[in-house]
Amino acid sequence: MMLEVKINKAFGNFNLNVDFRVEKGIIGILGPSGCGKSLTLQAIAGLLKPDKGKIAIGGRTLFDTENNTNVPTRKRKVGYVFQNYALFPHLTVLENVNFGLEHLSKQEKKEKVAAIINTVQLQGLENRFPIQLSGGQQQRVALARTLVTEPEILLLDEPFSALDQHVKKRLELELLDIIKQNFTGVVLFVTHNIEEAYRLCDYICLYDKGTNIQFGEKSEVLQRPTSKASAQIVGCENIFEINQAEKSSIVANGLKLQVNSVIQTEKKYVGIHSHDAIFTSNKYEDNTYQYKLNSIVNSIDRSIVSVSINELDFKVNVPKSQVTKILNENSYLYLPPDKLFLMH
Numbered sequence: 346m347m348l349e350v351k352i353n354k355a356f357g358n359f360n361l362n363v364d365f366r367v368e369k370g371i372i373g374i375l376g377p378s379g380c381g382k383s384l385t386l387q388a389i390a391g392l393l394k395p396d397k398g399k400i401a402i403g404g405r406t407l408f409d410t411e412n413n414t415n416v417p418t419r420k421r422k423v424g425y426v427f428q429n430y431a432l433f434p435h436l437t438v439l440e441n442v443n444f445g446l447e448h449l450s451k452q453e454k455k456e457k458v459a460a461i462i463n464t465v466q467l468q469g470l471e472n473r474f475p476i477q478l479s480g481g482q483q484q485r486v487a488l489a490r491t492l493v494t495e496p497e498i499l500l501l502d503e504p505f506s507a508l509d510q511h512v513k514k515r516l517e518l519e520l521l522d523i524i525k526q527n528f529t530g531v532v533l534f535v536t537h538n539i540e541e542a543y544r545l546c547d548y549i550c551l552y553d554k555g556t557n558i559q560f561g562e563k564s565e566v567l568q569r570p571t572s573k574a575s576a577q578i579v580g581c582e583n584i585f586e587i588n589q590a591e592k593s594s595i596v597a598n599g600l601k602l603q604v605n606s607v608i609q610t611e612k613k614y615v616g617i618h619s620h621d622a623i624f625t626s627n628k629y630e631d632n633t634y635q636y637k638l639n640s641i642v643n644s645i646d647r648s649i650v651s652v653s654i655n656e657l658d659f660k661v662n663v664p665k666s667q668v669t670k671i672l673n674e675n676s677y678l679y680l681p682p683d684k685l686f687l688m689h
């Protein structure tokens with residue numbers, strides 16, 4: 346079911362200016378803090394009124410300044426799970442889940458709530474209060490309370506940020522599993538963590554300074570950021586200004602690099618992810634350069650090796666086991682042409 350969002354909202358020193366259409370899947374909305382991710386969800390849910398624009402789901406207009414449409418939140422069929430779950434502390438699990446179903450008969454309510462409690466595996470906890478539940482269980486109550494209202498789209502605003510790091514990954518997968526098995530509509534999932542977006546989403550929508558700047562299938566967005574801002578959001582460590590461009594090569598600070606992409610004049614930067622650069626002992630390939638080793642920072646199983654070629658500083662992310670090889674051999678840094686991307 347198509348979700349169309351084309352809205353503007355001015356806040357003095359911040360402008361929300363969003364324009365996208367998505368049809369299916371789990372879409373990760375990714376961007377730095379304060380870039381307008383939550384405001385977008387609030388506008389879709391009807392909690393924030395844009396100055397101008399249109400929001401529609403499956404052809405059903407929720408908001409349109411052209412003809413003064415502004416459907417109230419409770420009639421939008423939009424499910425919203427907040428960062429801190431926003432459960433009612435004085436209501437039990439059952440009462441929290443029941444909350445959105447006021448209009449149904451007692452019997453209908455009972456059946457629906459029992460089914461959803463089963464789905465999110467909260468059987469036996471129906472009479473507990475939120476404070477008597479773990480973070481993951483509270484999150485499932487919040488999801489149940491949303492799903493029971495049968496929304497057409499689901500908005501998740503950093504649903505894992507309140508959880509401990511060590512339970513986070515397991516719960517992420519559990520929650521996404523429940524959603525995938527019980528919900529077929531569009532899911533907008535706000536996060537500022539690229540790893541999380543990559544693990545959980547099908548598509549990624551990048552945000553910067555109040556605007557959506559790139560949308561696509563997740564690996565495409567990660568591997569081919571189209572602008573410097575996109576590359577920074579997806580965590581690319583190696584971004585250089587292009588000084589000169591030829592037919593199939595560019596020069597960045599004196600370093601000549603073959604590239605696979607077609608060179609267009611508006612492209613101003615070249616980038617490569619730290620895990621795509623390769624240490625090699627073969628010096629015959631294109632894009633293979635001697636380097637100066639600056640530093641090595643080890644994590645549990647990977648190492649970040651900082652090197653310089655001419656005046657350019659590169660970060661290279663390699664398995665820790667390769668580091669001894671780098672130090673012992675006369676090695677070169679290879680920057681594969683198909684892994685270099687050009688950006689505006």
Ligand SMILES: Nc1ncnc2c1ncn2[C@@H]1O[C@H](COP(=O)(O)OP(=O)(O)OP(=O)(O)O)[C@@H](O)[C@H]1O
Binds near residue numbers: 376381382383537
């Ligand atoms: N009512 C308001 N008046 C003025 N500015 C506002 C208002 N609400 C939000 N903002 C500003 O709009 C910007 C975007 O806010 P938003 O909550 O959407 O950010 P976000 O991308 O969700 O960030 P985070 O990842 O930190 O939650 C912020 O700079 C914020 O200060």
